[in-house]
Amino acid sequence: MERSILHFNVADFAVAVERVADITLRSKPLIVAPLGAARAVVYDMSEEAYQCGVRKGMALNLASRLCRGSKVVQPRTDLYRKAMGTFLKRVQSYSPLIEHGLEDGHLFVDLTGTHRLFGPPPDVGWRVRREVRDGLGINPIWTLASNKLVAKVSSRLVKPVGEYIVATGEEQEFLAPLSLSLLPGLQGKELSRLHEFHISTIGQLAELSRSQLMVPFGSRCEFLHQASHGQDNSLVMGGPQQSAPIDHEHLFATDTNDQQEVESIVGNLVSRAAVTLRHRRQVARRIGVWIHYSDGSHVVRQATLKQGSSSDFGLRQLAMLALKRAWIRRTRLRSVRLVCDRLHRQSPQLSLFPETTVKERSQEKVLSAMDTIRARFGHSLINIGGARQTNPAVERLAV
Amino acid sequence: MADRQDIHAIPGALTLAGDCRVLFGTCGYSYTEWVDSTFYPAGTRTSEMLSFYGYTFSTVELNYTWYQMARAEAVARMVRKAPSHFRFSAKLTRTMTHELADDWREQLKLYREGIAPLGQQLQAVLVQLPPDFDRTLSNRRYLAELLDGLHGLPLAVEFRHASWAVDSVFQELERRKVSLVTVDEPEIGGLFPTLDVVTNPELFYVRFHGRNISGWRSGNMQKKIDYDYSEDELRGWSEEWLGKLVRQAKSGVIYFNNHVRGQAPRNAQRLKKIVGNSSLA
Numbered sequence: 011m012e013r014s015i016l017h018f019n020v021a022d023f024a025v026a027v028e029r030v031a032d033i034t035l036r037s038k039p040l041i042v043a044p045l046g047a048a049r050a051v052v053y054d055m056s057e058e059a060y061q062c063g064v065r066k067g068m069a070l071n072l073a074s075r076l077c078r079g080s081k082v083v084q085p086r087t088d089l090y091r092k093a094m095g096t097f098l099k100r101v102q103s104y105s106p107l108i109e110h111g112l113e114d115g116h117l118f119v120d121l122t123g124t125h126r127l128f129g130p131p132p133d134v135g136w137r138v139r140r141e142v143r144d145g146l147g148i149n150p151i152w153t154l155a156s157n158k159l160v161a162k163v164s165s166r167l168v169k170p171v172g173e174y175i176v177a178t179g180e181e182q183e184f185l186a187p188l189s190l191s192l193l194p195g196l197q198g199k200e201l202s203r204l205h206e207f208h209i210s211t212i213g214q215l216a217e218l219s220r221s222q223l224m225v226p227f228g229s230r231c232e233f234l235h236q237a238s239h240g241q242d243n244s245l246v247m248g249g250p251q252q253s254a255p256i257d258h259e260h261l262f263a264t265d266t267n268d269q270q271e272v273e274s275i276v277g278n279l280v281s282r283a284a285v286t287l288r289h290r291r292q293v294a295r296r297i298g299v300w301i302h303y304s305d306g307s308h309v310v311r312q313a314t315l316k317q318g319s320s321s322d323f324g325l326r327q328l329a330m331l332a333l334k335r336a337w338i339r340r341t342r343l344r345s346v347r348l349v350c351d352r353l354h355r356q357s358p359q360l361s362l363f364p365e366t367t368v369k370e371r372s373q374e375k376v377l378s379a380m381d382t383i384r385a386r387f388g389h390s391l392i393n394i395g396g397a398r399q400t401n402p403a404v405e406r407l408a409v
Numbered sequence: 410m411a412d413r414q415d416i417h418a419i420p421g422a423l424t425l426a427g428d429c430r431v432l433f434g435t436c437g438y439s440y441t442e443w444v445d446s447t448f449y450p451a452g453t454r455t456s457e458m459l460s461f462y463g464y465t466f467s468t469v470e471l472n473y474t475w476y477q478m479a480r481a482e483a484v485a486r487m488v489r490k491a492p493s494h495f496r497f498s499a500k501l502t503r504t505m506t507h508e509l510a511d512d513w514r515e516q517l518k519l520y521r522e523g524i525a526p527l528g529q530q531l532q533a534v535l536v537q538l539p540p541d542f543d544r545t546l547s548n549r550r551y552l553a554e555l556l557d558g559l560h561g562l563p564l565a566v567e568f569r570h571a572s573w574a575v576d577s578v579f580q581e582l583e584r585r586k587v588s589l590v591t592v593d594e595p596e597i598g599g600l601f602p603t604l605d606v607v608t609n610p611e612l613f614y615v616r617f618h619g620r621n622i623s624g625w626r627s628g629n630m631q632k633k634i635d636y637d638y639s640e641d642e643l644r645g646w647s648e649e650w651l652g653k654l655v656r657q658a659k660s661g662v663i664y665f666n667n668h669v670r671g672q673a674p675r676n677a678q679r680l681k682k683i684v685g686n687s688s689l690a
Contacts, residue, residue, distance in 0.1 A: 012454060126442060126631070126670075128629075129630040129669075130439075130440060173476065175477050177455060177456070177487075178456060179454060180456070183486060
């Protein structure tokens, strides 16, 4: 069956939300970055700031120099998450199959088979955009294609505003003249290698056979071949990207080798990851800790569990073990990153005999209460003792 | 855009009242529903629909150009799939009618470039105006500028607001050789009425939207145009209106917009049969 995938993309989502919250911000270049931190980095920026050369993750000092006269505001992730929830509600009335991030303004909607209820997919795209624009004041890009890959490429093509419909069967012809840099999933090294071969468009890549691609790219040849032909069989996964590892990073405002500070930050990253796991009804079997030293070097170490966990307490022990393995130098740290992977669904089956101790049961109750409070008032309101409160702006979520 | 293929040479056109050749078609052709309703054979893919459509009709009104700006490369690909005699009418993009963009003049240029591959197969550009576009001074000025910007293209204008149903408007359209769209829609106050006024002797342009009164303002497109014209209704329309239209123009196009559940192609075929057996043929 032919699929109809709608992709919505709000360019610079944090900026769009800030500008809805304060209309005076609409008339000037805007940078969203933490205020008061010595090494703050850009969380998001407006198109005007982008045109000046400002990029996400760039040091705020540099960004301010590049875009003089820009206004800098403190990130409000809870507000962005709330706006995303409202956006999502509008779309949910058209399809139950929606894949979305937490606060990034990206949505994939599978409209396959909904034509009898809601009419032609282009009409749904236009209606949702109109409802979101009128109701929320933000103007999403909408694109329509037979798969996620082509829908995503077309949204990159019309950014920051617009729409694009790629007719089914025309995927390859649509992609052929476009630059390789627009193809999602292409790694930096692969792009450089292709440029070495003087391949700059998707069409040129599509001309190569699988066996030709296998020589330089090995097992990635299948992906490169399919993507360049506009083929993508990946499903629209309901909920916020269920299969992706949970990835949180903290950039220290000032380089540090204070053990207590580092451990409390890791504890906080664990806490955030655990909330996401419980929300997805998943457990993680492995935690990786990435340490970036101030001299530019980095170390990665992991720790695994036989049985997965989504408890702050269990995961915290695991993360501390990984941290201990990774932190082997006295050099100060610039950033620390925590990745939870090997994710599995939490079993809905209750055990016949209680396997948890009284202490574990009381911990579960505490976590449940904390989740309720966080869902209502935001993550930062309550934390476990010893987990230092992080500035949400310098912490990058890359789920 | 000059030197268009003569509509008289198109297979499938009916000659009515002596020398008026009329083409029948639908608004859009790419609907999955039409596979369910058996207009397209089971298993027809989207990319094959235009070829199948061409077996039954010789003209179509492109409505996707309302949702997004026409893009020359996509239009060229579509033209390649259609028979050479096939005619396209193209709806003007919403950024020049319903959601007026600040840079609408720039959009106009893009649109002209986008539909250029239609060449001789362009039947008309349909300027469909929204229901709240009433006859105020600013709207009159805007429409005049818009029509100036589309100069050189065959044009048809569909009003939805009744305030435009005045002689001075018809005279101006006549002066510009722009076709006034004759509509068949529910009898609801404030809507532009069905008229037998032909402002362009080269082409009359008819659109059937269905007569679903309860669904018209539901906000749901599937309900709005969910209507199946009966044989009597189509015969009645033909007797009351078509004769007057064909006597005033050399050619005409009739499109059905009630695409829900494949009603549009069914009704278009039904009307064509009725007209073909009538005294007009």
